[in-house]
Amino acid sequence: MGMTMTEKILARHAGLERVVPRQLIKAKLDLILVNDITGAPAIKEFEKIGKPVFDKDKIVMVPDHFVPNKDIKSAEQAKIMKDFARKRKITHYFEVGRMGIEHVLLPEVGLVAPGELIIGADSHTCTYGAVGAFATGVGHTDAGAAMAAGETWFKVPSSIKVELTGKLPRWVGGKDVILTLIGMIGVDGARYQSLEFCGEGVAELTMADRLTIANMAVEAGAKNGIFPTDAITQAYLAPRVKRAFSPVSADPDAEYERTVAIDLSKLTPVVALPFLPENVKPVAEVKATPIDQVIIGSCTNGRIEDLALAAEILAGHEIHPAVRTIIIPGSQAVYLEAMEKGYVATFIKAGAVVSTPTCGPCCGGHMGILAAGERAVSTTNRNFRGRMGHVDSEVYLAGPAVAAASAIKGRIAAPWEVTS
Amino acid sequence: MILHGKVWRYGDNVDTDVILPARYLNTAEPKELAAHCMEDIDPTFVGGVKPGDIMVGGRNFGCGSSREHAPVAIKASGVTCIIADSFARIFYRNAINIGLPLIELGPAVADIKSGDTITVDLGKGVVANVTSSKNFTVQPLPGFIQEIATAGGLINYVKGEKE
Numbered sequence: 071m072g073m074t075m076t077e078k079i080l081a082r083h084a085g086l087e088r089v090v091p092r093q094l095i096k097a098k099l100d101l102i103l104v105n106d107i108t109g110a111p112a113i114k115e116f117e118k119i120g121k122p123v124f125d126k127d128k129i130v131m132v133p134d135h136f137v138p139n140k141d142i143k144s145a146e147q148a149k150i151m152k153d154f155a156r157k158r159k160i161t162h163y164f165e166v167g168r169m170g171i172e173h174v175l176l177p178e179v180g181l182v183a184p185g186e187l188i189i190g191a192d193s194h195t196c197t198y199g200a201v202g203a204f205a206t207g208v209g210h211t212d213a214g215a216a217m218a219a220g221e222t223w224f225k226v227p228s229s230i231k232v233e234l235t236g237k238l239p240r241w242v243g244g245k246d247v248i249l250t251l252i253g254m255i256g257v258d259g260a261r262y263q264s265l266e267f268c269g270e271g272v273a274e275l276t277m278a279d280r281l282t283i284a285n286m287a288v289e290a291g292a293k294n295g296i297f298p299t300d301a302i303t304q305a306y307l308a309p310r311v312k313r314a315f316s317p318v319s320a321d322p323d324a325e326y327e328r329t330v331a332i333d334l335s336k337l338t339p340v341v342a343l344p345f346l347p348e349n350v351k352p353v354a355e356v357k358a359t360p361i362d363q364v365i366i367g368s369c370t371n372g373r374i375e376d377l378a379l380a381a382e383i384l385a386g387h388e389i390h391p392a393v394r395t396i397i398i399p400g401s402q403a404v405y406l407e408a409m410e411k412g413y414v415a416t417f418i419k420a421g422a423v424v425s426t427p428t429c430g431p432c433c434g435g436h437m438g439i440l441a442a443g444e445r446a447v448s449t450t451n452r453n454f455r456g457r458m459g460h461v462d463s464e465v466y467l468a469g470p471a472v473a474a475a476s477a478i479k480g481r482i483a484a485p486w487e488v489t490s
Numbered sequence: 491m492i493l494h495g496k497v498w499r500y501g502d503n504v505d506t507d508v509i510l511p512a513r514y515l516n517t518a519e520p521k522e523l524a525a526h527c528m529e530d531i532d533p534t535f536v537g538g539v540k541p542g543d544i545m546v547g548g549r550n551f552g553c554g555s556s557r558e559h560a561p562v563a564i565k566a567s568g569v570t571c572i573i574a575d576s577f578a579r580i581f582y583r584n585a586i587n588i589g590l591p592l593i594e595l596g597p598a599v600a601d602i603k604s605g606d607t608i609t610v611d612l613g614k615g616v617v618a619n620v621t622s623s624k625n626f627t628v629q630p631l632p633g634f635i636q637e638i639a640t641a642g643g644l645i646n647y648v649k650g651e652k653e
Contacts, residue, residue: 094634111518143516193556209558209584258550433512461530
């Protein structure tokens with residue numbers, strides 16, 4: 071019996087010939103990520119162990135959630151991480167001005183590569199499956215312990231094969247693929263499992279699409295989501311990753327718990343209604359819904375391709391008078407490129423604000439909190455009750471094309487309503 | 491270990507944002523976190539919870555964000571155990587790591603109602619609903635996880651390994 075991509079990576083890092091689902095293993099880690107929310111408590115747990123960091127080059131610290139610091143308590147938390155990074159000479163600490171939203175930043179600067187094993191004290195760490203890594207979210211105690219040990223335990227997940235065919239139609243992107251999948255299998259449809267994407271349709275997806283898809287694997291309950299490494303991955307990695315890496319591919323006789331088939335050519339832009347990401351409807355069915363705010367950004371959709379799409383739709387339009395539109399480039403590099411390509415000018419002329427990179431509004435932190443009764447269309451990843459602010463506010467999840475069209479119309483709108 | 495307490499009952503897909511909203515994540519102090527636990531779905535919880543109470547949920551309890559602040563807040567509220575149909579995986583791991591016992595009871599959890607009094611024997615894996623007079627048996631935790639639990643959480647476990 072063969073192995074899946076996830077099983078191969080876990081076996082390799084556990085020093086085993088093979089692993090099987092539900093097996094408990096200890097595995098060596100290639101990278102550990104913490105942010106300004108989880109860094110301080112992870113450091114507190116780490117200090118209790120009384121050991122040095124296992125490798126100063128394999129710990130990444132990114133202040134991104136509540137920075138630039140939103141209040142004194144947030145500043146104190148961020149300072150603990152900064153002081154630790156300087157004292158312990160952590161190589162990959164990213165100060166404001168050089169940081170980005172962690173899951174936009176790490177792939178961009180080449181810190182994640184195929185075949186690697188990565189944990190992060192943030193649930194969307196699964197994003198790095200897009201480049202063929204095994205990556206999963208953990209809590210701050212796991213991260214703190216791993217900073218000393220350089221390894222952690224895993225229960226080998228069983229896998230769901232997601233077989234992609236066809237080619238995405240105009241205005242349909244990675245966000246629509248993953249929301250459609252979550253709508254099909256539910257928010258616990260892949261609980262404790264790995265989502266392994268494969269099929270000829272993979273070659274039709276850009277790296278930005280794949281990063282968005284892998285990012286939301288956790289929203290189906292998955293431990294990780296992972297893509298095969300192909301020519302598109304290699305082209306993306308070539309200018310970014312200088313170290314040696316070795317991709318894995320699934321064996322033809324690998325075992326899967328089940329297969330879910332998605333024909334990309336049949337997909338349409340979708341929206342996930344409150345209060346679960348599984349409440350997925352075609353945009354055409356929810357068009358009457360008036361809105362107060364639009365967020366375009368986040369670790370899910372804050373890449374240059376996402377901003378390019380938003381700019382294409384917003385160009386020459388004015389945002390609806392009742393709508394606040396907040397656009398958040400996912401990193402300084404994305405911000406700079408958006409400026410150089412004229413997207414920032416397009417956004418400002420349309421009546422949007424453009425923010426420094428931050429997770430800010432996605433988790434109800436800052437920079438776009440909703441009042442009671444307010445409704446947002448957002449390219450973020452969760453629409454739980456109270457996620458973006460008041461418990462009686464609502465978040466509708468969508469891709470950047472729908473979000474930009476909605477900003478113009480003042481209600482949920484399809485991209486083709488505002489383009490010719 | 492035997493736990494005995496009153497039930498706080500919640501539904502399916504209780505996410506970590508409602509257990510502890512991100513607006514309070516500018517601290518990791520357990521008592522400060524406990525002061526806001528569950529407030530968005532149950533404003534009566536913080537004022538009403540007593541040491542020894544037991545939280546009961548449906549499917550996929552603890553889904554969403556990996557914030558360990560969520561199980562920390564529940565534990566600091568005085569809750570000694572969470573029982574659910576099923577748990578989201580990061581939450582499960584986090585609770586084990588901080589020494590908060592979890593019991594995955596499956597669909598039988600439907601028998602347990604808010605305000606019921608239940609007794610949990612963690613060693614024997616028995617959940618007894620005193621109110622409805624029904625008993626349930628559960629699978630013991632896997633050995634590896636029991637070792638972490640016995641050590642009093644992950645940090646002690648990792649410390650012990652080094653010696």
